[in-house]
Amino acid sequence: xxxxxxxxxxxxxxxxxxxxxxxxxxxxxxxxxxxxxxxxxxxxxxxxxxxxxxxxxxxxxxxxxxxxxxxxxxxxxxxxxxxxxxxxxxxxxxxxxxxxxxxxxxxxxxxxxxxxxxxxxxxxxxxxxxxxxxxxxxxxxxxxxxxxxxxxxxxxxxxxxxxxxxxxxxxxxxxxxxxxxxxxxxxxxxxxxxxxxxxxxxxxxxxxxxxxxxx
Amino acid sequence: xxxxxxxxxxxxxxxxxxxxxxxxxxxxxxxxxxxxxxxxxxxxxxxxxxxxxxxxxxxxxxxxxxxxxxxxxxxxxxxxxxxxxxxxxxxxxxxxxxxxxxxxxxxxxxxxxxxxxxxxxxxxxxxxxxxxxxxxxxxxxxxxxxxxxxxxxxxxxxxxxxxxxxxxxxxxxxxxxxxxxxxxxxxxxxxxxxxxxxxxxxxxxxxxxxxxxxx
Numbered sequence: 492x493x494x495x496x497x498x499x500x501x502x503x504x505x506x507x508x509x510x511x512x513x514x515x516x517x518x519x520x521x522x523x524x525x526x527x528x529x530x531x532x533x534x535x536x537x538x539x540x541x542x543x544x545x546x547x548x549x550x551x552x553x554x555x556x557x558x559x560x561x562x563x564x565x566x567x568x569x570x571x572x573x574x575x576x577x578x579x580x581x582x583x584x585x586x587x588x589x590x591x592x593x594x595x596x597x598x599x600x601x602x603x604x605x606x607x608x609x610x611x612x613x614x615x616x617x618x619x620x621x622x623x624x625x626x627x628x629x630x631x632x633x634x635x636x637x638x639x640x641x642x643x644x645x646x647x648x649x650x651x652x653x654x655x656x657x658x659x660x661x662x663x664x665x666x667x668x669x670x671x672x673x674x675x676x677x678x679x680x681x682x683x684x685x686x687x688x689x690x691x692x693x694x695x696x697x698x699x700x701x702x703x704x705x706x
Numbered sequence: 707x708x709x710x711x712x713x714x715x716x717x718x719x720x721x722x723x724x725x726x727x728x729x730x731x732x733x734x735x736x737x738x739x740x741x742x743x744x745x746x747x748x749x750x751x752x753x754x755x756x757x758x759x760x761x762x763x764x765x766x767x768x769x770x771x772x773x774x775x776x777x778x779x780x781x782x783x784x785x786x787x788x789x790x791x792x793x794x795x796x797x798x799x800x801x802x803x804x805x806x807x808x809x810x811x812x813x814x815x816x817x818x819x820x821x822x823x824x825x826x827x828x829x830x831x832x833x834x835x836x837x838x839x840x841x842x843x844x845x846x847x848x849x850x851x852x853x854x855x856x857x858x859x860x861x862x863x864x865x866x867x868x869x870x871x872x873x874x875x876x877x878x879x880x881x882x883x884x885x886x887x888x889x890x891x892x893x894x895x896x897x898x899x900x901x902x903x904x905x906x907x908x909x910x911x912x913x914x915x916x917x918x919x920x921x
């Protein structure tokens with residue numbers, strides 16, 4: 492059954508891999524599933540056809556036969572739960588890996604999103620410059636805690652899992668800000684994620700796509 | 707096997723049910739599982755013993771025999787996936803219900819969290835008053851989209867699921883702001899959630915707990 496995901500027709504990051512289709516591409520590459528990509532323009536994202544797939548008018552979406560999903564976390568979880576290698580078989584270890592998917596998306600990503608919002612939507616406001624360090628401090632607090640938990644381990648809980656894939660993807664959004672530089676342990680963790688052949692393939696595919704090549 | 711969750715020793719909301727233990731209590735009540743609650747003070751949340759359970763020093767956590775989890779989304783998913791009634795059996799419907807858990811936590815809750823952050827952490831800043839309407843506008847945009855998707859349906863996708871439980875819990879955080887009043891369809895959806903006997907039991911339990919009664 493063909494898997495089709497959606498991605499920005501032209502990503503706002505110009506192919507840096509920070510849009511959320513990259514994390515889904517990465518999951519698909521980790522489990523070795525081929526997929527197709529449909530480009531969606533900013534205008535089309537707000538049209539009924541796309542809203543039927545994604546009620547919040549975003550990317551990525553995931554279609555596979557009769558199944559249509561949205562939300563990168565849900566898509567990663569769906570892929571991971573149906574194919575070996577991204578979630579451990581043992582029930583407790585599996586539940587802990589799922590916990591890291593949620594922690595990445597609901598605890599680590601929100602302050603990072605605030606940074607993006609502050610730049611894109613409030614960058615022209617008089618408070619923009621003074622407020623930025625407050626947001627960065629809140630991010631640093633989370634990174635301190637994450638760093639303490641990771642310590643010298645290679646991955647967050649045993650072998651590489653969908654939890655690491657999601658966490659690395661979330662942390663990568665910080666790269667343009669330079670905030671990760673203050674956390675050498677986490678920077679190395681992110682680099683280990685990026686070094687995985689599946690990530691490399693996903694990154695190359697989104698780059699080619701954003702440069703107008705075929706996917 | 708005894709289930710133990712953690713909750714604030716005294717919730718900052720004084721028992722309005724907006725702390726994240728309430729959604730976990732609700733899930734446990736829906737599936738009929740007894741549980742115990744351990745109070746954690748703000749000081750204890752940053753101590754090694756609690757950080758071993760929750761690396762970000764928050765509540766709730768979930769302990770069941772050898773298993774220890776954190777993140778309310780992960781705990782709700784864990785409960786829902788091991789007991790009937792909170793997730794449909796059919797694979798595609800199940801994947802869609804899981805999608806709504808992620809949508810609640812990663813798309814709807816982040817702008818709502820910004821409102822909380824703006825009040826608690828930036829309420830004394832000179833930009834506080836002028837910035838608030840911008841945040842509320844971003845929340846309204848999400849609620850418009852959610853409202854359009856829900857339309858006249860009772861729940862988001864077929865029968866009540868863990869996705870609805872999570873979404874209603876997230877929307878409830880808006881109650882003090884009055885923002886929900888502008889969305890009668892969503893307000894009625896939230897009210898349907900609150901009317902469920904399992905929610906009523908969970909709410910009463912957290913209220914008694916916050917008033918110093920036993921749980």
